[in-house]
Amino acid sequence: MSDPKLEYLCPPGFGPTEVLTALAGHWRLAEEPARGLSRVFYDTFDWALFADGGVLERRAGQAGRGSGPELVWSPRERSESAPESPSPSEALTQPAPTEPSFAAELPTGPLRSRILKVAGIRRLLPMMGVETRIRTLRALDDDDKTLWRAALDESRFRDPQTGREGELALRVRVLPLRGYEDERDALLDHLTLLHGLSPAADPLLVEALEAAGRRPCDYSSKIDFRLDPRARADAVTKTILLGLLDTLERNRDGARANLDSEFLHDLRVAVRRTRSALAQIRPVLPDPVVEHYKERFAWLQQITGAVRDLDVYLLDFTDYQASLPPSLRPHLEPMRAFILAHYDAEQRRLAETLDGAELKELLVQWRTFLEAPVPASPEAKDAASPIKSVADARIWRMAKRVRREGRAINSESPATDMHELRKSCKKLRYLVEFFQSLYPEDDVRPLIRLLKELLDNLGSFQDLAVQAAHLRELAERMRAEGKGDTDTLLAMGALIGQVLERQQRARDAFGVVFAGFLDGDNQDRLRRLFHPGQNRGRERGEDCGAGGEPGEATQPDAGAGA
Amino acid sequence: MRVIGVYNIKGGVGKTAAAVNLAYLSAVGGYRTLLWDLDPQAAATYYFRVKAQVAGGGKALLRRKRGLDASIKGTDFERLDLLPAEFSLRNMDLLLEEQKGPTKRLLRLLRPQSATYDHCLLDCPPSISLVSENVFRAADLLLVPLIPTTLSARTLDQLLDFLQGHARHRRLKVLPFFSMVDRRKRLHRELIEGLPERYPGFLRASIPYTSEVERMGIHRMPLIAYAPSNAAAEAYRTLWSEVMAALDEGGAAADPALGPVP
Numbered sequence: 001m002s003d004p005k006l007e008y009l010c011p012p013g014f015g016p017t018e019v020l021t022a023l024a025g026h027w028r029l030a031e032e033p034a035r036g037l038s039r040v041f042y043d044t045f046d047w048a049l050f051a052d053g054g055v056l057e058r059r060a061g062q063a064g065r066g067s068g069p070e071l072v073w074s075p076r077e078r079s080e081s082a083p084e085s086p087s088p089s090e091a092l093t094q095p096a097p098t099e100p101s102f103a104a105e106l107p108t109g110p111l112r113s114r115i116l117k118v119a120g121i122r123r124l125l126p127m128m129g130v131e132t133r134i135r136t137l138r139a140l141d142d143d144d145k146t147l148w149r150a151a152l153d154e155s156r157f158r159d160p161q162t163g164r165e166g167e168l169a170l171r172v173r174v175l176p177l178r179g180y181e182d183e184r185d186a187l188l189d190h191l192t193l194l195h196g197l198s199p200a201a202d203p204l205l206v207e208a209l210e211a212a213g214r215r216p217c218d219y220s221s222k223i224d225f226r227l228d229p230r231a232r233a234d235a236v237t238k239t240i241l242l243g244l245l246d247t248l249e250r251n252r253d254g255a256r257a258n259l260d261s262e263f264l265h266d267l268r269v270a271v272r273r274t275r276s277a278l279a280q281i282r283p284v285l286p287d288p289v290v291e292h293y294k295e296r297f298a299w300l301q302q303i304t305g306a307v308r309d310l311d312v313y314l315l316d317f318t319d320y321q322a323s324l325p326p327s328l329r330p331h332l333e334p335m336r337a338f339i340l341a342h343y344d345a346e347q348r349r350l351a352e353t354l355d356g357a358e359l360k361e362l363l364v365q366w367r368t369f370l371e372a373p374v375p376a377s378p379e380a381k382d383a384a385s386p387i388k389s390v391a392d393a394r395i396w397r398m399a400k401r402v403r404r405e406g407r408a409i410n411s412e413s414p415a416t417d418m419h420e421l422r423k424s425c426k427k428l429r430y431l432v433e434f435f436q437s438l439y440p441e442d443d444v445r446p447l448i449r450l451l452k453e454l455l456d457n458l459g460s461f462q463d464l465a466v467q468a469a470h471l472r473e474l475a476e477r478m479r480a481e482g483k484g485d486t487d488t489l490l491a492m493g494a495l496i497g498q499v500l501e502r503q504q505r506a507r508d509a510f511g512v513v514f515a516g517f518l519d520g521d522n523q524d525r526l527r528r529l530f531h532p533g534q535n536r537g538r539e540r541g542e543d544c545g546a547g548g549e550p551g552e553a554t555q556p557d558a559g560a561g562a
Numbered sequence: 563m564r565v566i567g568v569y570n571i572k573g574g575v576g577k578t579a580a581a582v583n584l585a586y587l588s589a590v591g592g593y594r595t596l597l598w599d600l601d602p603q604a605a606a607t608y609y610f611r612v613k614a615q616v617a618g619g620g621k622a623l624l625r626r627k628r629g630l631d632a633s634i635k636g637t638d639f640e641r642l643d644l645l646p647a648e649f650s651l652r653n654m655d656l657l658l659e660e661q662k663g664p665t666k667r668l669l670r671l672l673r674p675q676s677a678t679y680d681h682c683l684l685d686c687p688p689s690i691s692l693v694s695e696n697v698f699r700a701a702d703l704l705l706v707p708l709i710p711t712t713l714s715a716r717t718l719d720q721l722l723d724f725l726q727g728h729a730r731h732r733r734l735k736v737l738p739f740f741s742m743v744d745r746r747k748r749l750h751r752e753l754i755e756g757l758p759e760r761y762p763g764f765l766r767a768s769i770p771y772t773s774e775v776e777r778m779g780i781h782r783m784p785l786i787a788y789a790p791s792n793a794a795a796e797a798y799r800t801l802w803s804e805v806m807a808a809l810d811e812g813g814a815a816a817d818p819a820l821g822p823v824p
Contacts, residue, residue: 138638143782145611146638178643179635 005199008191010170016135016152019172022195023187027139027147036061037132040160041205042100044122045254045263047217050076052118055205058096071096073111076203100124102260121315123260127216128208129158130168136175139183147183149175157208164212171200219250221266223273223433229388233284234374236387237277240434242370244274249363255304256354258347261311268308271301276430280394283380289369296362307350309470313339323498324491331491335474338483391435396530398428403523406514415465418510422458425451439529447529450522457506457513464503468496563676564809566683567701571717573688575707576741578605579775579785580798581685584705586784587802589642593680596634599647600654600697601687607646610637611782620650623671624657630671639787643679651687658692665730668696690724698731703808707741707769710753718761737808739801740768763808767801770794 010019023029042056043049049056053076060069074091092111100106102123103116115124132155139147153171158164172191174184191197200207209215225243227236248270254263275297278290317336321329353359374383382390405421429451436444475492478484484492516522568581578601585597599606604614616623617632634643658664672682686697698704706721708714718738725731738761744750758764769775774785774792781788786795 143611143613145613146636177636179633 006174006176007200008172008174008197009200010172010197012169014195014197015170016154019152019170019195020137023137023139023150023190026190027187028141030138030140032136032138034133034135037134039130039132040099040126041128041130041208042124043127043216044119045125045259046122046219046221048118048120048122049073049115050205050216053077054114054118055203056100056115056124057205058099069096070094071100071106071111073114099126121260122262125259126160128205128212128214129160130204130208131156131158139187146177147180148177148187150187151175155204155208157211159212159214161214162212166211168204168207168211171204172197221247221269223436225434225437227387227435227437229438230386232374232383233281233385233387233390234378234380234383237281237284238370238374240277240281241274242367244270244277245363245367245370248274252354256351258351261308261315264304264308264311264350268301268304271297271304273430273434275301276427277434280398280427280431281390281434282382282394284382284390286379293366296366300359300362303353304350306346307343310339310343310346312467313470313474314343320495324494328491328494331487332495334484334488335478335492338474338478338481341483387435388438391431391438392530392532395428395431395435396526398424398431399526399530402428403518406517409510409514415461418458418507419462422455422462425455425458429455443525443529447522447525450517454513454517457510461503461506461510464499464506468499468503471496471499563672563679564681565672565701566681566805566809567686567697567704568683568707569686569694569697569704569721570706570708570714571688571690571721572714575709575714576769576775577688577707578609578685579778580705580707580741580769580801581683582606582609582778583784583786583795583798584802584805585642585681585683586639586786587798588681588683589639590786591802591806593641594678595642596645596675596679596682597637597642598630598645598682598684600651600693601647601685602649602652602654603687604647604649606685607644607648609778609782609784610635610644612637612644612646614646614648616646616648616650620648620654620657624654624661624667630675638783655692658696664692665695666699669700672700690721695731698725698734701734703735703737703805705805706736706738708738708757709742710740710747710750710757712749712753715753715757715760722761735763735808737763737765737805739765739804742771743768744771765801765804767797767804769797769801 020029038060039057042058054073055076056071056073058069058071070093072091072093092109092114094107094109094111102121103112103119104121106112106116132153135152135154137150137152141147151173153173155168155171157166157168174187177184192199202210206216223243225240227239248267251263251267251270254260255267258264275294278285278294278297282290314336317332317339321332324332378384402421402424405417405424409417409421429448432444432448432451436448471492475484475489479489566584568577568584570577581597585595588595597606597610607614612635623630623633630645634645636642637644658667661667663670668684675682684697684701686694706718708718722736725734725736740754743754754768770793772792772794774789775794777789778785785792786798789795
């Protein structure tokens with residue numbers, strides 16, 4: 001037998017009195033004292049817990065259980081396998097005297113482990129509040145034994161983000177009682193057939209969000225544009241850039257308040273993607289516009305860099321410390337203290353910029369340009385071409401460049417060559433991601449995965465080189481400010497050694513990773529997707545020709561680099 | 563799932579009252595708890611107002627593929643379910659006799675419940691029989707309520723001798739405690755002084771004889787639910803905390819309901 005739904009919503013006008021009257025005619029009822037329950041639902045800004053199939057809430061005011069508020073994680077759907085009995089995979093609970101902030105700061109236990117792996121370094125934010133008055137009814141037999149229990153939940157929501165409040169539909173919850181399934185089914189029939197109650201399709205959180213005009217999972221840093229292949233290239237490019245602008249703006253408040261380090265990170269990724277789109281999807285938008293905004297977003301990238309660098313040090317600090325021999329580990333502490341001492345000043349400066357008139361003006365002008373209709377007779381050559389043909393050409397061109405640059409790399413190549421290849425790879429990845437909806441998903445997904453793997457390798461090579469240089473700079477500054485004694489500087493030296501060693505390992509692995517990209521199947525896929533209907537032999541001859549595409553060497557860098 | 567047997571060779575020693583109240587304390591403490599009423603008199607079943615019937619009778623209970631699921635009933639208390647007794651269980655010995663591996667039938671029946679419950683309490687019928695041998699094999703520990711009389715001490719010796727005489731029961735943890743204690747009686751006071759020294763594992767909690775315990779039959783619920791501050795309620799709480807401590811000492815390895823049947 002399949003599990004019947006146990007939660008029902010009452011239609012408007014069917015309140016607790018109506019429910020009581022309807023049931024009292026058929027059963028001998030007893031009512032438990034009513035109690036209040038106040039709940040705040042928490043999730044990360046990008047709804048990581050909800051997307052993972054769970055709901056986290058802090059409950060206060062429930063009688064009978066423990067004393068204080070508790071934190072409850074529960075799966076969104078009751079498990080199919082054990083609908084009647086509570087199974088260990090169901091709810092996880094722990095006392096919560098204070099509001100949660102980061103999963104890592106919760107007391108150790110199953111709940112913390114469950115959400116830490118999903119929420120990671122993101123802060124748990126209050127997403128919705130619900131106040132409920134619960135009346136519990138029991139039907140009794142001749143021995144006063146309970147045959148079924150049902151709760152009537154009268155709830156009001158309060159949206160902590162907008163302050164909006166309102167009433168929710170009366171919810172009847174039939175509480176599980178093992179071994180009395182016939183009585184339960186009689187109650188369910190009575191509620192649904194006689195009184196027209198409908199099963200609650202959504203969990204309370206979703207119902208409350210909807211009532212407040214919101215929905216879960218309304219933010220993701222992932223790129224997901226649904227594009228029409230025949231649409232004009234300039235219009236589509238504006239759609240993509242608008243999407244990136246939305247992401248940038250949605251992260252601004254969190255980055256300014258430093259709720260967690262991912263707000264700034266996502267903001268910077270949106271900026272980097274914007275710069276890459278401006279430089280790569282061309283000639284589609286007017287040149288002066290492209291040049292102006294490339295320069296303005298390079299500024300934004302630059303002024304947000306300092307805090308991000310410090311964030312990275314702090315996020316990596318535990319790993320840094322663990323990579324050193326135990327005797328050296330304590331000597332690294334002054335480095336953390338130094339970073340923290342400078343962090344607040346940098347964050348304040350960042351907040352001022354994010355709040356400042358210069359950025360406000362940039363974003364307003366940018367949005368005005370993006371939201372303006374495309375001109376009937378555009379100046380850029382490909383502006384009115386179908387986006388698919390522009391996307392094909394731009395991706396194919398960049399794929400060839402990656403292939404050429406990668407093939408030229410050998411064990412003697414300077415680090416700058418690896419850096420150039422990484423920039424090209426990143427441009428290719430962004431292009432493929434922007435335009436992924438134009439291509440069959442089964443082909444595009446593996447390609448993005450492949451590029452990600454390649455970028456991870458190149459990224460660790462490059463990032464580790466930058467890290468080593470930064471650590472050295474940091475050591476200089478600490479010495480200049482009299483904050484690093486000999487032991488600390490030596491520990492940092494050992495750390496730089498570790499970083500450079502890891503960099504060498506990344507370099508050693510490059511050959512294998514790039515061979516994956518050059519693999520025949522992957523190259524066939526690239527050709528099939530982005531350069532269909534062309535003679536393979538001719539292409540190959542073209543690839544081998546020296547000098548690449550005309551004019552490419554003089555193309556300005558798209559700024560998609562690290 | 564940890565299995566706790568409540569047992570004495572002798573009847574009328576406060577066994578059911580202990581099983582019912584400890585099961586209630588387990589559930590209140592947040593543990594998903596099953597109380598199995600193995601006594602055909604069905605007193606525990608009566609205390610929870612559940613009808614004394616088992617789907618298909620005792621025979622089906624022991625044979626059925628889906629084991630106990632069809633007969634378990636939710637009580638009026640959260641997290642506390644009951645497997646009721648019925649009169650046909652008086653023949654349980656005969657029914658067990660017909661089974662393959664007649665002394666580990668209970669263990670086999672309980673195993674599928676181990677994902678659903680944290681604790682299972684067995685309210686056992688008196689006397690040494692195939693049923694009690696099944697209990698000895700299924701239980702992580704055996705609670706033995708003793709009225710402080712010389713005869714009671716004798717039955718405890720009988721039990722310990724029996725367990726010692728059977729290799730497969732030798733490792734069973736036996737925890738005696740005093741029950742129905744009347745401090746006005748000199749004999750009770752004397753035995754409470756002397757007896758525990760003779761038996762390792764004797765628990766400190768001692769359940770007083772109070773008329774409130776007898777009223778469980780009128781209230782039809784655990785004493786602690788209607789008279790939480792009664793002296794006996796307090797004693798059951800002490801007893802439960804000692805049982806929990808003993809379970810913790812046992813560790814997960816001593817969980818026969820989860821392990822393979824030898």
